[in-house]
Amino acid sequence: MNNKKKKKTHVPFRLNMLFFVVFLLFSVLILRLGELQIVFGDDFKREIQRTEDVTVNNPVPRGKMFDRNGKVIVDNTPLNAITYTKTQKSTQKEMIDTAKKLAKLITMDTSKVPIRDKKDYWILKHPKEAKAKITKKEWDLFKEKKLDDKQIYKKQLDRVTDDEINSIQGKELETLAIYTQFNSGYALTPHIVKNKDVTPEEFAIVSENLESLPGVDTTTDWDRKYAFEDTLKSILGDVSSSQSGLPKELLDKYLARDYSRNDRVGTSYLEKKYEDVLHGQKAKVKNVTDKSGNILSTEVVSEGKRGKDLVLTVNMDLQLQTEKIIEEEMWSAKQKPNTGLLDRAFVVVMDPHTGEILTMAGKQIGKNKKTGKTEMQDYALGNFTSSYNVGSAVKGATILTGYKTGAIKPGSIQVDEPIKIKGTQVKKSWKTFGAINDLRALQVSSNVYMFKTAIAIAGGHYKYNQPIDLDYSAFETMRRSFSQFGLGSRTGIDLPGETAGVTGTEKKPGLLMDLAIGQYDMYTPLQLAQYVSTIANGGNRIQPHIVKQIREPVMENNELGPIIDDIQPKVLNHIDMKDQWIKRVQEGFRMVMQVGDGTAVSYFKSAPYHPAGKTGTAQAFYYGKDRSKWGTPVMNLSLVSFAPSDNPEVAIAVLVPWAYQGNTGPSINNIIGRRVLDAYFNLKKTGQATETTDTNQNNQ
Known part of the structure; x- marks a missing residue:
């Protein structure tokens, strides 16, 4: 009986201890919760409500280009476009599902x-098969940390077969193409998925x-439109393109200037x-996100502004x-x-x-890359990127x-006769003219007069079939001049x-x-055009330019805005010659024509x-596209x-490389030159040669 009483007394004691311990634990929990809510509650509330402001720059259409008379040369054509904006919490699965x-x-x-x-996508869609491409030995090495994740993945990529790649077809391949575009964008920045043929x-x-379609949107994009096609x-x-984006070699430069x-x-x-x-100027949009990357609100910080317009010096009618x-x-x-090697011609x-x-x-004759047919292609840039012997x-x-160095004087007489220096071939003019002066030498294009002038510049004394001692610094003297x-x-x-052209080394x-x-x-x-302009204007070497004005953009179609910058003529140097010398050469050029x-x-x-000018024929060697004919x-x-000869208002240079083989051929240089000058002066009669049409005079 006493033992039973002792057991009954002991059991309630244990229960009481258990209840007491539970009571203590709940008390500690309540105290801790109270501390969190009362002491740190505001901090946690602020953490939950914390947001992040992310400013995104949206691109705007580029500025237009006009000719000097206000005709649009380069414009922007609107395109329907589909875009995707990746958020900070966009998952791979969500992006694939949307794609x-x-x-x-x-x-x-x-x-x-x-x-x-394609390989990445196949591995993503076939995880078991991809895992099986790694051998047991390789997985053991991975577990032993002798191979890392990148090395394993590279082995999987290398082992994806062509058949497995080609199994991605139809809509699945289109899904991959769309997903690739989704993945190439940056968080919170709209990226073009498709803008051609939408x-x-x-x-x-x-x-x-x-x-x-989370993240997908439709908008209006733009593309460059060339009003005169290839001209x-x-x-x-x-x-x-929006796919290629910034050039890799200039990436850091553009990113530092707020480009995407x-x-x-x-x-x-x-x-x-x-x-x-x-x-x-890009449109700036501020996206307010929570800490999970969800966009809470969007606010336009500043409206975008189309790029400024360029007015070119070019007259498109004359062009x-x-x-x-x-x-x-x-x-x-x-x-x-x-004329088999003739394939290009230039006019400035x-x-x-x-x-x-x-x-x-x-213009350059070449093959159309798509059709393979022979056609005339634009080669305007060859006017300043390619050089030739010009004669x-x-x-x-x-x-x-010659005047400047004292080798000759205005009116100097020299005998045009075959030149023979010992050990060299005979050099002569296209016709022997006998005693002639400087003007006559220009008029009939005497080579010998120029030969003897060059010899005199070099301090030499010519005698038929005798060696000649020259000061070779004359090369630098002539080139500087x-x-x-x-x-x-x-x-x-x-x-x-x-x-800058090509300078001979011997x-x-x-x-x-x-x-x-x-x-x-x-x-x-272009150097020929600058050279003849320098003679035409009395000795000023003027810097050529193709941009005439920079103007503010306006919304109205094909309308010119206020002038921001009006490009002024720039004299690079004045030739160190007497005015009467220049006028004498101008007269010689007039006599030529x-x-x-x-x-x-x-x-x-x-x-x-009444033009003035100078023709040229140079014996040269072919070095064009057909390498088998190089050296011909x-x-x-x-x-x-330049014209008119007494009051020049226009200068022209024509160059036709590799015009023909042999001693005679078509004078295509003169024919082109005459027709172009005729076109200029005919346009002048209609007021379209040089005047700039200004539709916003009051804004200047």
Whole structure:
């Protein structure tokens, strides 16, 4: 009995202890909860409500380009576009699911899906098969940490077969193409998924289903539109696509200037040179997100503004007519014998007083990349990126250099006769003229007069079939003088990629004489235009430019806004020559085209605008596209001119490399030059040659 009582007394004691311990634990819990709520409650509340402001820049259309008379050359054409904005919490599964839904609504180009993306996608969709591609030994090495995740994954990639890659077909492949675009964007930044050939039906059905397509949106994008197709295309330049985005080599530069990685930028020539002007001011949108990355609200910080517009110096009417003339005369010349290597021609028309390029035309015969057919292609950029022997067109610079060095004086007489230096071949003019002065030498294009002038510059004394001792510093003397006109030096045009030409490296008596007649160093067509402009305007080497004005953009179609910057003429240097010397060369150039047996009289004497100029024929060697013909002797034809001769308002340079083989061929340089000058002065009659139409005079 006593034992039973003891047990009963012991059991309630244990229960009481248990209840007491539970009581203590609940007390501690209540105290802790109270501490969290009362002491730290506000801190945790603020943490839960914490948001993040993320500002996103949205691109705007680029600025337009107009010709000098207000005609639109480059515009923006609107495009229906489908975009995707990845949030900070977007998962791979969610993006693939959305891509699959979108693939049912649109047709997606799959031709550009990278092989690597196909492999990644296959591994993602076939995890068991992908795991089986790793051997047991390799998994053991992985467990032993002798192989890491990247190494294992690389082995899986390497072992995905072509059959497995090619198993991704149809809508699944379109899903992958869409997912690839989704994945290439950046968080909270709209990324173009498709903007080419988006049909109205696709645009409408995607717009109707946006609620079931998280991150997807429809908008209006833009693309560059070239009003005159390929005309001047090589100079206008290119813009990157939204897929290619920023060029890799300039990535850091653009990112530092607030660009996004998928922004479109100018990648060549005018589009690249004036990127800062054309790019515009981005629209800034502030997205407020919670700490999970959910967008709570969106606020427009600043409206975007289309890029500023460029007004070019080019007259598109003259440009188009010039290109037509080049094409017609090249095809015509190609019908004649010995013109098999003729494949290009260049024309630059320039205001000799302002440096404004009225026309920069270049054409090249080549194969169409799509059809394989032979066609005439734009090669305007060749006017300043390619150089050639130009022949006698440079003789004005030779005469003026002779005056400056004292080798000759205005009116100096020299005998035009075959030149023979011991150990060299005979060098002569195209015809023997006997005793002639400097003006006559220009009029009939005497080589010998220039040879003897160059010998005198070098301090030499010529005797038939005798060795001659020359001071070879004459090469530098002549080149320094020529560069004052722009020959052999960059013209300074406002376009990237200009070449200075090619300077010969050897120094021999015969080569010095060749330099004097334009058959040694090589010059660009644009350098010829600057050279003849320098003579035409009385000695000022003017910097050529193709941008005339920068203007504010306006919303109205094809309307010019207020002027921001009006590009003024810039004199690079004044040639160190007496005015009467320059006027004498101007007179010699007039005689070439208007007096007696001048080399261009038969083409220009009848011109009512009374031009002056100089023709050129250079014995050169072919180095064009057909490498099997490299080194073939050919004739380059050139022409420089200005008009009217007594009051120059326009200067022109024509260069036709590799015009023909042999001693005679078509004078395509003179024919093109005459027709282009005719076109200029005919347009002038209608007031369309040089005036700039201004639709907003009151805004200036």
